[in-house]
Amino acid sequence: MKLNLPTLLTLTAVLFAAFAVDASAQGIKIAVVDMQDALNRYYKTDVEVGKINAMADEKRKNIDERQAAYQQMTDKAMELDKTARDTLLSEDKRKAALQELQALIQERDAKAKEIQDAQRKASSEVMQARQEMEATLVGEIKDAVNAIVEAEGHDLVFDKSFLPKANKAILYTSENVVDLTEGVVSALNAGAPTN
Secondary structure, eight states: OOOOHHHHHHHHHHHHHHHHHHHHHTTOOEEEEOHHHHHHHOHHHHHHHHHHHHHHHHHHHHHHHHHHHHHHHHHHHHHHHHHHHOTTSOHHHHHHHHHHHHHHHHHHHHHHHHHHHHHHHHHHHHHHHHHHHHHHHHHHHHHHHHHHHHHHTOSEEEESSSSOGGGOSOSOOOTTSEEOHHHHHHHHHTTOOOO
C-alpha cells in the first residue's frame, strides 16, 4: 500500500491525537524543549564558536600567506617571460630567462597544488571541529533536559525546533504543555563565568 504525503500526515495526526488522549487518560506528563533556542542561548555556544572561528582564521591566514607566495611567483614568471621574448636582448640572456621561467612554472604549479590541498584540509578540519562542538553542546543540553525531566517527573518531552516545519512532530501545543527551555537554559548557564 502506497501512502501519499497528505494521507501520511493525516494518519500521523490521528495517531498523535489518539496517543495524546491516551496519554492524558493515563496521567502522562508531556513537555517540550526548544533545543535550537537552548543551543543559541547557552553561554558555551559563543565560547566554542569563537574557538572554531579563531581556528578557521588561523588556517585562512596560513593559506593567504601561501597565496601571496604564489602571486609573487606569478609576477616573477611574467617578468621572465617578458625577458625571454625580448628580441633586443642577447640569446644567452633570453635562454637563461626561459630556463628560469620553466623551473619557476613547475615550482608555481606545485605551490598551486599545495594551496588546494591546504584549503581542502582546512575546510575538512573546521567542519569536523564544528560537528564535534555541536555534538558536545547538544549532549550537555540533553543532560540538562534529562536532569530536569527526572526532577519534575515528565514522561515525554518533544523538541520543538530540530524537525523541519512540514514534518513537525508537535502539531498543536496548548498553554497547558510545559515548556522546559527556560529551565534548561538557566541550568546550562548556571556555571557561566561572570564578566
